[in-house]
Amino acid sequence: MKRFLKNSVIFTLGLSLLFLLFFSASTTYISKGDYFSIPKNIKNIILGHSHSACAFNDSLIDGFYNLSQNTEGYPYSFFKLKKVLEHNDQVEQVFVELTNNQITTWGENRVSGLYLDVNMPRSFPVMDASFVWSSFVKSKNPKRILNALIQGNKSNAEFLFSKNENYIQQVWKTHITPTRTFQAPKVDVFKETAPPQTETAESEIRMVGTNLEYLVKIIQLCEAKNVTLYFVRSPMPPNTVIANEPEFQRFLRSKEFQNSPFLDFKEYPLPN
Numbered sequence: 585m586k587r588f589l590k591n592s593v594i595f596t597l598g599l600s601l602l603f604l605l606f607f608s609a610s611t612t613y614i615s616k617g618d619y620f621s622i623p624k625n626i627k628n629i630i631l632g633h634s635h636s637a638c639a640f641n642d643s644l645i646d647g648f649y650n651l652s653q654n655t656e657g658y659p660y661s662f663f664k665l666k667k668v669l670e671h672n673d674q675v676e677q678v679f680v681e682l683t684n685n686q687i688t689t690w691g692e693n694r695v696s697g698l699y700l701d702v703n704m705p706r707s708f709p710v711m712d713a714s715f716v717w718s719s720f721v722k723s724k725n726p727k728r729i730l731n732a733l734i735q736g737n738k739s740n741a742e743f744l745f746s747k748n749e750n751y752i753q754q755v756w757k758t759h760i761t762p763t764r765t766f767q768a769p770k771v772d773v774f775k776e777t778a779p780p781q782t783e784t785a786e787s788e789i790r791m792v793g794t795n796l797e798y799l800v801k802i803i804q805l806c807e808a809k810n811v812t813l814y815f816v817r818s819p820m821p822p823n824t825v826i827a828n829e830p831e832f833q834r835f836l837r838s839k840e841f842q843n844s845p846f847l848d849f850k851e852y853p854l855p856n
Contacts, residue, residue, distance in 0.1 A: 603737060607708075610740035614709035619743075619751035620671040622649055627674055630816070631661040632681025633694065639818035639849070651756050652681060653706070657694030658798040659715060660707045664756065665802060667710040669809050678806055682799075682815040682846070684832045691795040696722040705735035706755045722794075800840055813844045819852040 622629075628648045630640055637652035651664055661680065669675060685691070693699055696719040704716070720729050739755060748754045806813040815836075826832075836846055 603733075607733065607737045607740065610737070610744060611708050614740060614743065614751060617751075618671070619749065620667050620710075621750065622668065622672050622675075622752060624674055626672070627676045628679065629665065629668060629675055629677075630679040630681070631665060632656065632816070632818075633686070635683055635818040635820075636679075636681035636816065651752070653756065653758070655694055655699040655702050657691065657699070657703060657795045658686070658802060659695055659719075659794060660703045660711075662798045662802050662805065663707055663710040663712070663715075666805060668752070669805070669811065675811060677812045677814065678802075679814045679816050679847075680799075680802060681818060682836075683817045683820075683850075684826050684828055686799075687796065687832060687835050688828065689793060692722075692793050695719060695794045700725070701728045701732040701735060704732040705739045708736040708740070709751065719794075803840065803844060815841065815844055815846045817846070817848045817850050819849045819854050 626647060626649045630636055630642075630648060630650045630652060632652040633656045634652070634654040637650065637654060640648070640650050640652075642648040642650040651668070653660075665678060686694075694703065700719065700723050704711075704719070708716070723729055743751060743754055746754065803813060820826075835841070
């Protein structure tokens, strides 16, 4: 019995080591490869979560590439954008989704919380190791961490064995939202009344949390690369309840965002 247990432990440790070795090697190989080019006629990139992923059809908008994906937090958008700009110097303008649900503390779920194992697997080859480690530590959820590593290994293997020459096309140009991630609520024909909001002075607006810290990093990256940055709020259904609109407007007036135009399509008339 002891021998069986010993052999089982050795076998498990061996498999775990092989898993980690393949994960590390494949992630590094993809990161250093020439897999991140976009067509030369593309000069505009849009990034964000499911709102912009669903709102802007880049097959209908000339010169645009929509790299938005469901549940995506700003750190993942930042690392994507950094890699794209490194490999595509023709990009002139970047559009980033900025809407009400991204400035709340719940936004941390897009980084190290509920959606950790959705976002990380498609971004491992472009992320800094320090960010990955800090997100795992903040997560405090071994199940999500393990699932992120397993799904990341699977994503790397599928890409490498597919012999696809473009990581963006295979991994980032997919806008499919898993059913476990989002379930649409029933539409109420009446707008709910938003609860009163606590007033906050504009001078007190702060970039709180990792999600918003990386939004500032996106601004700094675009400035460093001499790329024009626009913030965009996608169209919303007319019944959408927005309780923090006053806070959102004050957020937009804070000093970090004064130099970046805000394109507001919230009221754009579209069928539900």
